[in-house]
Amino acid sequence: MKVITIAKTGDEETVEPGFAELVQQISGKELRQCYHCLKCSAGCPINFAMDWAPNQIIRMVQLGLQERVLSSSTIWLCASCETCSTRCPNEVDLPTIMDTLKEMAIQNGIRSQQAGIQTFHRVFLNCLREYGRMHEVSLLALYKLLTLNPFEDMGLGIKMFRKGKLNLLPSRIENVHELETIFRTFGESKRSKI
Numbered sequence: 001m002k003v004i005t006i007a008k009t010g011d012e013e014t015v016e017p018g019f020a021e022l023v024q025q026i027s028g029k030e031l032r033q034c035y036h037c038l039k040c041s042a043g044c045p046i047n048f049a050m051d052w053a054p055n056q057i058i059r060m061v062q063l064g065l066q067e068r069v070l071s072s073s074t075i076w077l078c079a080s081c082e083t084c085s086t087r088c089p090n091e092v093d094l095p096t097i098m099d100t101l102k103e104m105a106i107q108n109g110i111r112s113q114q115a116g117i118q119t120f121h122r123v124f125l126n127c128l129r130e131y132g133r134m135h136e137v138s139l140l141a142l143y144k145l146l147t148l149n150p151f152e153d154m155g156l157g158i159k160m161f162r163k164g165k166l167n168l169l170p171s172r173i174e175n176v177h178e179l180e181t182i183f184r185t186f187g188e189s190k191r192s193k194i
Contacts, residue, residue, distance in 0.1 A: 015064040023061050027100035033090035034058045040084030040094055050074040051113070054084050054094055057101070070105040074098075076117035116147050129183060132173030136166055 024031055034055065041053035052060070052074045060069045069075070080095040088094070102121065105112070112118055123143045127135060140157065144150040160166050 013065060013068060016066040017064050019064040019066045019069075020062050023097060023100055023104070026104070027093075027097050029093040029096050029100075031058055031061060031092055031097055034062070034088075034092045035090070037089060039087040039089065040092075043083045043087045045081060045083065046077050046079060050077050054078070054098075058092070058094070058097070061097070061101075067110070069101060070108060070110040071113060073112050073114035073117060075101040075105065076112050076114065076121060116143075119143065119146050125183075129179060130172075130176075131170050132176040132179055133171070135170035137168055138170055 020031065036055050036059060038053075038055055040058075041047055041055045044050075044054055047053055050073065052072050054074070057069060057072065057074050075098050078095060078098040080099065082095055084094040085091065106118070120143055123139055123146065124134075127139045127142075131138075140153075144152070157166065
């Protein structure tokens with residue numbers, strides 16, 4: 001393990017030399033092909049809200065800055081829209097790498113600096129597991145209950161309901177129980193159930 005000093009902040013940070021290889025192994029995706037052309041970051045629709053641009057996350061993974069990467073809010077904000085991988089000249093599959101980093105953060109017990117992101121992730125996956133599709137009312141109700149902030153978006157919710165954008169009752173897909181196989185295959189065990 002090597003410790004480096006970050007010139008910009010003067011902070012010391014531990015470098016994990018095998019981190020990039022571990023991310024590649026778990027994700028099954030190549031990230032050494034990235035030469036930082038910035039097309040992923042330029043095209044990312046949520047780059048404005050991220051603490052690190054997508055290409056910076058890849059670079060930090062390549063450098064072994066595990067703690068910084070796994071505690072960033074960027075990995076949780078990624079919407080997996082695939083704009084980045086579509087624009088990438090080397091076809092680096094950034095959404096899959098971001099999902100891998102999320103799972104690594106969960107397994108290592110590393111919390112994001114942005115409150116509520118991991119709670120939303122867990123509630124979102126549990127909603128999918130339960131119904132096989134998204135039911136916004138269930139998602140929002142449980143999320144608001146867990147974050148103890150039930151009334152923050154109430155006005156917006158009422159507007160959406162009046163316009164017919166929110167269904168009060170959820171609907172399930174056929175054979176929803178078969179989704180459990182998918183969750184098990186990709187490592188989302190019952191441990192993340194609420």
